[in-house]
Amino acid sequence: MTKTGRYALIAALAIFLTGCELRNEPAPVEEVEITPPPPPQQQVPVVPTVPPMPGQPDAIEHEDQTAQPAPRVRHYDWNGAMQPMVGKMLQADGVTAGSVLLVDGVNNRTNGSLNAGEATETLRNALANNGKFTLVSSQQLSMAKQQLGLSPQDSLGTRSKAIGIARNVGANYVLYSSASGNVNAPSLQMQLMLVQTGEIIWSGKGAVQQQ
Numbered sequence: 001m002t003k004t005g006r007y008a009l010i011a012a013l014a015i016f017l018t019g020c021e022l023r024n025e026p027a028p029v030e031e032v033e034i035t036p037p038p039p040p041q042q043q044v045p046v047v048p049t050v051p052p053m054p055g056q057p058d059a060i061e062h063e064d065q066t067a068q069p070a071p072r073v074r075h076y077d078w079n080g081a082m083q084p085m086v087g088k089m090l091q092a093d094g095v096t097a098g099s100v101l102l103v104d105g106v107n108n109r110t111n112g113s114l115n116a117g118e119a120t121e122t123l124r125n126a127l128a129n130n131g132k133f134t135l136v137s138s139q140q141l142s143m144a145k146q147q148l149g150l151s152p153q154d155s156l157g158t159r160s161k162a163i164g165i166a167r168n169v170g171a172n173y174v175l176y177s178s179a180s181g182n183v184n185a186p187s188l189q190m191q192l193m194l195v196q197t198g199e200i201i202w203s204g205k206g207a208v209q210q211q
Contacts, residue, residue, distance in 0.1 A: 074114060074183070075211040078122040081188050085204040086126045089175075089192055090133075092202035099172035101133035102141070102195075104162045112183030119188075123177060136169050144168045159193065166195045179208065 089095075106119035127135060144165050159176055166174045174193045179186040185207065192202040 076114065076119070076186070077209045077211050078119045078188075079126065081206045081208045082123055082126045085188070085190055085206055086123075086130070088204055089190065089202050090130055092192065094194075094201045095132065095192070096172070097132050099133055100136060100170060101127070101173045101175060102136045102162070102166040102169060102171040103127060103175050104165075104177065106188075107178040109178045109180035110183040110186045111181075114179065114183055114186065116179070119177075119179065123175075127175075133173070136166075136171050140169050141165070159191075159198070163193065163195055163198055171195055184210065 103120070103124055106116045106123060108114055108116045124135065124138075127133065147168065148165070159174075162174045162176050166172075172195055174195055176191045176193060177188065179188050181187045187205060188208050189205045190203065191200050193200050
């Protein structure tokens with residue numbers, strides 16, 4: 001082999017070895033900067049809005065704390081108006097002593113509210129021990145109303161109904177009473193009726209004063 005051939009072989013071998021070293025050398029690793037994730041944000045729970053129920057005030061509305069004035073209670077001098085009228089009725093012509101009398105509840109015909117039960121009780125007290133009539137008791141009257149399908153507290157209301165109840169309990173007379181006009185100064189009217197015929201044999205009228 002010539003000298004030139006040996007140099008060429010040595011050069012080729014050197015190039016071959018250099019290529020092998022290059023292939024076995026690992027590729028450089030690129031450094032990547034890793035950014036840490038942001039901390040999780042704390043979520044605020046969402047409360048659903050519940051619509052108000054029908055007929056109930058909204059939650060943001062406040063009740064009116066203003067005190068409402070109490071309704072006015074009227075007191076009347078029933079006894080002062082009834083006693084003179086009862087005295088005149090007991091002296092009326094055509095009244096038979098010892099007869100049975102049904103006292104109907106005082107009917108409210110005024111333009112306002114009044115305690116008709118108090119008026120009826122006062123009237124019955126005014127006729128107690130009158131010496132001329134025997135009164136139908138409250139128990140008898142309540143039983144008669146129940147037999148006709150009425151409440152014991154039901155006022156008879158009309159003259160015809162009062163006469164019907166009186167016949168049921170065997171009464172001879174009915175005293176029908178009503179308060180009418182302005183409730184601040186009512187007028188009291190009484191009518192004594194004969195049960196058998198419905199005839200009015202006495203009537204009276206008087207003013208009722210407030211106490």
